[in-house]
Amino acid sequence: MHPDTRAVHVSAPALSGSTPLSVPLYQTSSFAFEDPAVLADSMTRPDGAYVYSRFGNPTVRAFEQALADLEGGVAALATSSGMGAINLLLHGLLRTGDHLVAQTSLYGGTYAVLRDLAARYGIETTYVSGHDADEVRAAIRPRTRLLYLETISNPTGHVSDLPALAAVARAAGVPTVVDNTFASPVHCRPISHGVDIVLHSTTKYLGGHSDVTGGVLVFADEARHRELWEHAVEFGAVADPFAAWLAIRGLHTLPLRMRRHEENAATVANWLAAHPAVSAVHWTGLADHPSHAIAGKFLSGYGAAFCFDLAGGFDAGVALSRRVRLIRLAPSLGGTSTLILHPASTSHRQLAEHELRAAGIGAGMIRIAVGIEHPDDLLADLDQALD
Ligand SMILES: *Cc1c(COP(=O)(O)O)cnc(C)c1O
DSSP: OOOHHHHOOOOOOOOOOOOOOOOOOOSBBOOOOOOHHHHHHTTTTTTTTOBBTTTOOOOHHHHHHHEEEEETOSEEEEEEEEHHHHHHHHHHHHOTEEEEEESSSOOOOHHHHHHHHHHOOEEEEEHHHHHHHHHHHHHHOTTTEEEEESOTTTTTTTOOOHHHHHHHHHTOOOOEEOTTTTHHHHHGGGGGGOEEEEEETTTTTOOOOOOOOOEEEEEEHHHHHHHHHHHHHHHOBBHHHHHHHHHHHTTTTHHHHHHHHHHHHHHHHHHTTOTEEEEEOTTTSTSTTHHHHHHHHHOOOOEEEEEEEEHHHHHHHHHHHHHHHSSSSSOOSSSHHHHHEEEGTTTTTTHHHHHHHHHOOTTTTTEEEOOOHHHHHHHHHHHHHHO
């Protein structure tokens, strides 16, 4: 079946004689048992009876199964945030002295965790460009436990050669994890390209309405799911049933929303590229983007969050942030409304000019997360703000 159909047909837990039309919210922390032996057994495995919502919850399970289905995995673990998923994965799979290989262009929070793991536990990361299979082969050591990639990275729109790099890692016995937040399973299903674990910040496109914080890990094999489930029970950063319930509601329209996000992003990116106040547009969908060709090999869309540079530099970035009316000044992405952020005056304010340059962030760089409004209204707002 098509993703559209799969996303809509999220099944609810069975009741005797009837089935609820929508997945019910099981807002309960624990479950009652008649037989203590059943309770004891259920606490030792992810597929037993529901015991306690940190171990598993029917609403959370419905979301996990929907994601596993959309991503082509066998099972999933929903977490309290995207960072919860990243920390659960890294703390669950890595031990003191282990090593991992990661692409250079990563989500800021992920960088921070990798730096922290090195300082606390001596878990070192070797960074690679993401375009060169030989570079990954050369970086792998006896204690390498993970290859860490992102489908489309922020802020540059960099795309790694997932199939080639995952094949090198697999040959060396190293699992590959991909943060698929920017592409969503609508535009890329990394497991079908040889990836072992996919993760998302549910906060972004999956939830889709800027009203839920969550994350999820999707597994290609049952053994790793089991291992990480055991760690999740101890780690504790699991999804709340209500967050999972909201995320399921978002999933129903994911393919519809992604198509509109993508069309709007193409319209906005092309319009910006022709505007005299804009010196560069870094949307992967543009033919002159360095990752455009590689993305075309395995992505069916280029995402709708990207950066552009204002010719007027820092002051122009601040002015645009102040002048937008329909478009809102806010962090995050993946919701229905269009957001912008000027990193140099907000999220990266502490960095000196040379540090900004090293991070690939220009003084006049704007991050835009294109929503699903009518494109004419978005262009009109950008036009008056850039005027
Ligand atoms: C937002 C984001 C995260 C972190 O997710 P939270 O839900 O904010 O914890 C991780 N990776 C990517 C690519 C993101 O955009």
